[in-house]
Each structure stands twice: as structure tokens, then as C-alpha cells.
Amino acid sequence: MITQSTPRIGIILGSTREGRFGETPAKWIRDLASKRTDLNFEAIDLRDYPLPFFEEQMSPLFAPPQNAVAQRWAAKLATLDGFIVVTPEYNHSMSAVLKNALDYAYAQFNRKPIGFVGYGGVGAARSIEHLRMVAVELQMAPVRFAVHVGMVEFLGIWQQGKSFDDFPHLEQSATAMLDDISWWARALKSARGAQS
Numbered sequence: 398m399i400t401q402s403t404p405r406i407g408i409i410l411g412s413t414r415e416g417r418f419g420e421t422p423a424k425w426i427r428d429l430a431s432k433r434t435d436l437n438f439e440a441i442d443l444r445d446y447p448l449p450f451f452e453e454q455m456s457p458l459f460a461p462p463q464n465a466v467a468q469r470w471a472a473k474l475a476t477l478d479g480f481i482v483v484t485p486e487y488n489h490s491m492s493a494v495l496k497n498a499l500d501y502a503y504a505q506f507n508r509k510p511i512g513f514v515g516y517g518g519v520g521a522a523r524s525i526e527h528l529r530m531v532a533v534e535l536q537m538a539p540v541r542f543a544v545h546v547g548m549v550e551f552l553g554i555w556q557q558g559k560s561f562d563d564f565p566h567l568e569q570s571a572t573a574m575l576d577d578i579s580w581w582a583r584a585l586k587s588a589r590g591a592q593s
């Protein structure tokens with residue numbers, strides 16, 4: 398049952414470009430997630446946070462950003478207990494717009510879980526591994542399970558009229574990832590509450 402104490406998870410879409418494929422997996426994971434009663438979800442589109450390339454005088458680790466969009470971004474992140482990032486792979490890593498958004502906050506990410514839905518030639522595996530390393534520096538808990546929408550599924554859905562329903566193993570991966578996020582979000586929310 399969803400109550401006021403149910404952890405809130407932001408589903409961040411990590412591509413902002415015109416014609417992005419990312420909207421399709423983002424909608425799929427949102428629809429799957431919305432069937433759950435153990436977590437609350439909110440879609441977060443980086444297009445709604447048009448951050449400049451990082452230009453603050455200090456890292457957000459040491460001082461809150463001056464930029465108004467960055468302050469709005471941090472305020473949104475602060476309301477969330479965990480994250481699912483829907484990520485493309487650009488040159489074997491995350492998109493620049495996603496890395497920039499991660500660089501623009503710090504404390505608001507700390508001690509919260511993060512899971513991934515990646516798409517691309519190898520299911521964005523390289524991008525997700527890089528994201529896990531960045532997440533650790535932001536003091537997050539990257540979860541083990543992830544969804545990798547690989548070449549066959551990616552091209553099938555993008556260009557051959559197929560849908561996620563044609564690839565049931567993806568839903569299995571999503572369920573494992575969401576279960577993992579649920580456990581960590583609950584444990585860390587409780588531990589953060591005990592600390593404050």
C-alpha cells in the first residue's frame with residue numbers, strides 16, 4: 398500500500414536530444430513501476446532542467462550551486478529516496494547531459510540507491526558501469542540488477558515494429574532491479590531518518 402512513508406523514486410531520462418529513443422524505455426519502465434505498491438515513482442526529464450555546462454566556482458560537495466536551475470534540480474532530488482536512470486550509451490559512456498546533471502548536485506544524492514535501464518548495442522553496459530562508479534563518488538548505492546536493452550531488442554523496438562512485450566526477459570530484469578531498489582530505498586531511508 399502506498400502511504401506517505403513509501404519511498405519516492407525518480408526515473409531520470411538521460412537523453413535530451415530531439416528524436417531520442419530514450420522516451421520509449423522510460424515510458425516502459427514507468428508503466429511497469431506504476432503497478433507496484435511498495436514504491437512511488439516520478440518521471441524526471443532532464444529537458445525540464447536545462448543546466449549550463451558546469452560553471453560553478455565550487456563543487457556541490459563544498460557549496461550549493463548559484464545557478465537557479467541547479468537549485469531547482471537539487472530541490473527536486475532532495476524530495477526523492479532513490480533513482481532509476483534510463484541511459485543511452487554515447488561513445489561507451491553516459492551522455493554528457495546526464496553526467497553534467499550528476500555533477501550539479503551532491504548531498505541530495507547521498508545514501509540513496511540508484512538502478513539503471515540502458516539501451517544500445519550492448520545494452521549500454523559500458524555506460525552503466527561508468528555510472529556505477531560515478532554513483533559511488535556521489536555516495537549512492539548502485540544496485541546489482543539492471544535492464545540492458547541490447548542490439549536485438551533495441552533495433553527490434555526502434556526500427557522493426559516490435560515492443561517490449563516481445564522481449565519478456567526485459568521485464569524479468571526490470572522486476573529484479575525494482576525489487577533491489579525497493580529493499581535499498583527502504584533500508585537507506587530508515588537509516589537516514591535515524592541519523593537526523
Ligand SMILES: Cc1cc2nc3c(=O)[nH]c(=O)nc-3n(C[C@H](O)[C@H](O)[C@H](O)COP(=O)(O)O)c2cc1C
Nearest residue numbers: 412414416417418419485486487488489517518519
Ligand atoms: C554521440 C553518440 C555516440 C554513440 N555511441 C554509442 C556507443 O558507444 N554505444 C552504443 O551502443 N550506441 C552508441 N550510439 C548510438 C545510440 O545508442 C543511439 O543513437 C541511441 O538512440 C541514443 O539514445 P537516445 O536516442 O535516447 O539519445 C551513439 C550515439 C551518439 C549520438
